[in-house]
Amino acid sequence: xxxxxxxxxxxxxxxxxxxxxxxxxxxxxxxxxxxxxxxxxxxxxxxxxxxxxxxxxxxxxxxxxxxxxxxxxxxxxxxxxxxxxxxxxxxxxxxxxxxxxxxxxxxxxxxxxxxxxxxxxxxxxxxxxxxxxxxxxxxxxxxxxxxxxxxxxxxxxxxxxxxxxxxxxxxxxxxxxxxxxxxxxxxxxxxxxxxxxxxxxxxxxxxxxxxxxxxxxxxxxxxxxxxxxxxxxxxxxxxxxxxxxxxxxxxxxxxxxxxxxxxxxxxxxxxxxxxxxxxxxxxxxxxxxxxxxxxx
Amino acid sequence: xxxxxxxxxxxxxxxxxxxxxxxxxxxxxxxxxxxxxxxxxxxxxxxxxxxxxxxxxxxxxxxxxxxxxxxxxxxxxxxxxxxxxxxxxxxxxxxxxxxxxxxxxxxxxxxxxxxxxxxxxxxxxxxxxxxxxxxxxxxxxxxxxxxxxxxxxxxxxxxxxxxxxxxxxxxxxxxxxxxxxxxxxxxxxxxxxxxxxxxxxxxxxxxxxxxxxxxxxxxxxxxxxxxxxxxxxxxxxxxxxxxxxxxxxxxxxxxxxxxxxxxxxxxxxxxxxxxxxxxxxxxxxxxxxxxxxxxxxxxxxxxxxxxxxxxxxxxxxxxxxxxxxxxxxxxxxxxxxxx
Numbered sequence: 117x118x119x120x121x122x123x124x125x126x127x128x129x130x131x132x133x134x135x136x137x138x139x140x141x142x143x144x145x146x147x148x149x150x151x152x153x154x155x156x157x158x159x160x161x162x163x164x165x166x167x168x169x170x171x172x173x174x175x176x177x178x179x180x181x182x183x184x185x186x187x188x189x190x191x192x193x194x195x196x197x198x199x200x201x202x203x204x205x206x207x208x209x210x211x212x213x214x215x216x217x218x219x220x221x222x223x224x225x226x227x228x229x230x231x232x233x234x235x236x237x238x239x240x241x242x243x244x245x246x247x248x249x250x251x252x253x254x255x256x257x258x259x260x261x262x263x264x265x266x267x268x269x270x271x272x273x274x275x276x277x278x279x280x281x282x283x284x285x286x287x288x289x290x291x292x293x294x295x296x297x298x299x300x301x302x303x304x305x306x307x308x309x310x311x312x313x314x315x316x317x318x319x320x321x322x323x324x325x326x327x328x329x330x331x332x333x334x335x336x337x338x339x340x341x342x343x344x345x346x347x348x349x350x351x352x353x354x355x356x357x358x359x360x361x362x363x364x365x366x367x368x369x370x371x372x373x374x375x376x377x378x379x380x381x382x383x384x385x386x387x388x389x390x391x392x393x394x395x396x397x398x399x400x401x402x403x404x405x406x407x408x409x410x411x412x
Numbered sequence: 413x414x415x416x417x418x419x420x421x422x423x424x425x426x427x428x429x430x431x432x433x434x435x436x437x438x439x440x441x442x443x444x445x446x447x448x449x450x451x452x453x454x455x456x457x458x459x460x461x462x463x464x465x466x467x468x469x470x471x472x473x474x475x476x477x478x479x480x481x482x483x484x485x486x487x488x489x490x491x492x493x494x495x496x497x498x499x500x501x502x503x504x505x506x507x508x509x510x511x512x513x514x515x516x517x518x519x520x521x522x523x524x525x526x527x528x529x530x531x532x533x534x535x536x537x538x539x540x541x542x543x544x545x546x547x548x549x550x551x552x553x554x555x556x557x558x559x560x561x562x563x564x565x566x567x568x569x570x571x572x573x574x575x576x577x578x579x580x581x582x583x584x585x586x587x588x589x590x591x592x593x594x595x596x597x598x599x600x601x602x603x604x605x606x607x608x609x610x611x612x613x614x615x616x617x618x619x620x621x622x623x624x625x626x627x628x629x630x631x632x633x634x635x636x637x638x639x640x641x642x643x644x645x646x647x648x649x650x651x652x653x654x655x656x657x658x659x660x661x662x663x664x665x666x667x668x669x670x671x672x673x674x675x676x677x678x679x680x681x682x683x684x685x686x687x688x689x690x691x692x693x694x695x696x697x698x699x700x701x702x703x704x705x706x707x708x709x710x711x712x713x714x715x716x717x718x719x720x721x722x723x724x725x726x727x728x729x730x731x732x733x734x735x736x737x738x739x740x741x742x743x744x745x746x747x748x749x750x751x
Contacts, residue, residue: 144549145556247434248441255692256726259714260445340562344696347564349715363565367700370568371584373576382565390560397556 139402146398149332152391156384160206167200171357180374190376193365194355198377201357202384208358209339209388212273216338217331219277220284225327227281228288233296233315242289245282254279258341262350272351276338287330291323329399336392343385359385423742431734435727439491442726443484446719453717457500474500487723496727497720499713506724509709514728515600516587517698517705521690523626528633529683535634536641537672543646551638559635563693566628567700574624582620584701592617625701633690640682644675677744684740688733 140147159166175195183190189198231239249257258279265271295301296319304318343360345351347367352358354365359381366378454471455462462470471477475486490497496506535555539548567584574581582589587602595605595614603622606615648654648671657667695707702708710725712718 145552148553244434244437248437252438252441252726252730255695256710256714256722257445260442260722263714336560340560343562344564347562348696348699348711360562363562363568367564367568370572371576373572375569375572375576378565378568379572382562382569385565386557386561389562390557393556393560394553397552 143398143401145394146402149391149394149396149398152387153332153395156206156388156391157210159203160210163203163207167197167203169197169200171201171204172196172355173200180369180377182374183376189380190374192362192377193369196355198362198380201362202359202380204357205359205362205381205384206388208269208352208356209343209385211269212276212342213335213338213392215273216277216280216342217335219274220281220334221327221331223278223281224284225288225324228285228327229292229315229320229323231285232289232292233311233319239289242282242285246286249279249282255341255344258345259348259350262345267351267353269352272342272345276341280334280337284327284330284334288323288327291326292319295319295322325403329396329403332392332396332399336389336396339385339392340389420742420746423745424738427738427741431738435730435734438730439488439723439727440484442723443487444480446714446717446722447480447483453500453719456717491727496724499718499721501713501716501718501721506720509721510706510724510728512600513704513706513709515604516602516703517691517694517707519601519603520622520625520629520697520703520705521687521694523622524629524633525683525687525690527626527630528637528686531630532634532637533641533679536638537645539638540642540645540649543642548642552642555635555638558631561631563628563632564696564700566631567625567697570624570628571700581624582617584624586702586704587618587621588614589617589621621701621703625697625703629690629694629697632693633686636686637682641675641679644678644682645671648672648674677748680740680744684736687736688729691732692729 173196178191179195180193181187181191187197189202192198231242258275261275262272265275301314301318304314342351346358346360347364349364352361354361362381363378370378454467454476458467458470475483498505499509535551539551542548571584575584588594592614595609595611598605598608602614602618606618654667654671657670694705695711698705698708699711713721713725
């Protein structure tokens, strides 16, 4: 019995190994991105175990200490451990990216589906909204809206998700427009299926893959923009261990050579955003090698 | 050639008619957004000592006590007369400030986009010759890494390395060193003005102050350029007419030359959208390096609740992007033999 289990496990491990090698060959970017995102996700989940100190514990005798054995990333202007703060910052990054991504999908998917399939007024409104967004500096829009709706984490997530959903809708819309002209959709319509059924049962499953590839890139954007807002001083404020707020706090010391308080949170931010971007890039590659490089 | 001129005139006319509602929408959106925001500019202007009566008087003076739509109508009437209002913080007419600050931002953006195109387009083309080859993988990784870096953080690190450690760059404050006399203002761009009066000292100082911000901005701008060029060239190389040319026995070099000419149009369009999105992104780089350009001014105005400035800033960005897209589409229309 045990022997069989072992061979089964071996077979499974072998299969996993073969798949992993194949995937790495096909798209090294995808695997690299996946590993990076999973790494940060792990750090976010086990932040309490990894971090040596509480992210907001202030050591008043250790202000702006250079990296050492005690504070491996140094300590910041409040005497807080930069390493612990960077670790806990992962939670804020995922805490923003994941719900914002869900909001984007929740609004963008149906919007793009209906606009692409039905056309007409909704489509026109969507396209004009995109025109306005294209000419409007997103950061300004986000700034104004966050300032208006209050500076809580929840309002920031909602604003980011809603602001980006038309862009997601555009991707879905483009997929739907392609599919609408295909024979199988025409056949489904000819069979007398109602419009909602054609959309949900016939078009949606085929459009969803291309849209999925966009999701990591949009999440990368969400992480970036929330950190940018915090850096400017809108949204999450210090001493919350959020990377953008940490860079803001560390920025004033850079010019006098105390670099660690700004360097490490920025590095973490860059690596996670890079991970999401690589993941999305690789995913687009795997799903459709011909159509890479579209989108912002 | 008369037909050509009429065609251009009609194109511009149609484009203006289509853009007008979009611009109006942007102005309206900005106007309402900042007024519905949580900031109270009156309280900020009047200071902590002001009592309710003073606040109300100031509010009436700034016409902020009127209904929103009436305020908007008022604003539109004044725009029609070429009056963008006055900055509440500085007391300077917004239009003057825009004239004064726009060249600084344009300098930064144009230099960066030009450099990014010079670097990004050849790399993208090279990457496209062998998709998923080693050069492609490396260039993709590097460009995505550059793209993923937060601009302001890149700027900070550049200041750390090139100003604090190496002492190569001047202090990240302003567009000129203090001891250098600024050239007489003709265009507002210090580079151009210094060139006009052959003031090499000012030119050198301005270039030194621009070097780091332009380098950071180029990194940001080059990544999408590489990606887009690669995608465009791959698509063209896989098209039917290229396959047909190959089948006809043209040499690889000839085929590539023919194909690349067709990449010009989509590349140009992409360059336009790059230019407009970077103009908005310039705010953070200007903020880090204290370049006192349009973006820094607009950013501060948002944080301070200086409504007229925010409106003027967003309007400038919108008009600029509209103009860029119009010029680019016009060029595309003229060079495309298919139209």
